[in-house]
Amino acid sequence: MNQSDFLKVVLPFKDKVFRLAKRLLVSTEEAEDATQELFFKLWRNREKLADYKNVEAFAMTMTKNYCYDRLKSKQASNLTLVHSNYKEKDTSLDKKLEYRDSVDQVHRLIENLPEQQKLIIQLRDVEQYDFDEICKMLDMKPTAVRVALSRARKTIREELIKQHNYGVS
């Protein structure tokens, strides 16, 4: 497998890897480093890639594991993640302005979810993966995925309602 073949296989999901890394690691720089590192790992193991039926799912699993490792080492060295880089890109209309606050709110709420729920929300609601694929990527049972996803969705909604009614009632 040469470089262009490799890129053909790998490029379609590079943004997904990046977004997942960012979801877990929060900062853009960290996520960029992680993405670079992951693609380098994939490149080194390019001979084995042909054996995997679903390279994308494999890459997502790798991303998840790598980010968990990074987070662990972060906690060990007692660093906290601070994010200040949430940027919105191209929403079509002035809707953008209207949405900005609320969209930011959702982002913060997801940030406060447990890691696993964060992952599942990212994979399902943002990247729109099948449940089967998510089960494979995270090595979880379908019911467990559904329960976590349902919990995450409900938490986000309830928090939004809470914030929305704050000061009104």
Added chain:
Amino acid sequence: MELANIEKLVGKYENAETTLQEEATLRAYFLSDNVAPHLQEYQMMFAYFQTSQDETYTKTIEFKTEKKRNYKWLSVAASIVLLFSVYMGGSLINGGDKTDPLSGMTPQEREQYAQVENALRILSSNLKKGNDAFNNLYTYENTVKKIFKTK
């Protein structure tokens, strides 16, 4: 899409029972302009999901494959150089004694060589004499020091 239908889907969505198609229907509804007021929160959620989908990895992917291989060859090259130098050094030491500088010279050159050798020998013996004289001076000074205990 009717509101009743949407509400049903929302219920399923909360329990994570919707299929991808149903979620696409919900997304389309919530990203449109006329969303029922009591479902506002979903509008925010779907808007967020939509925008975060647009984020892309802008840097180029680098391949740094050459690094590892270079180190491997570097060590091989170093060992070859080492072996070669040991071999050459050994042959120089062993071969140095065998070759006679006088062989392959004309008689005239041989005479010149002898003369130079002689001259150098004289020079060296004279230097040695000077050294001996210095040594004598040192012993003299030492004894003087012993006697007078000066320092």
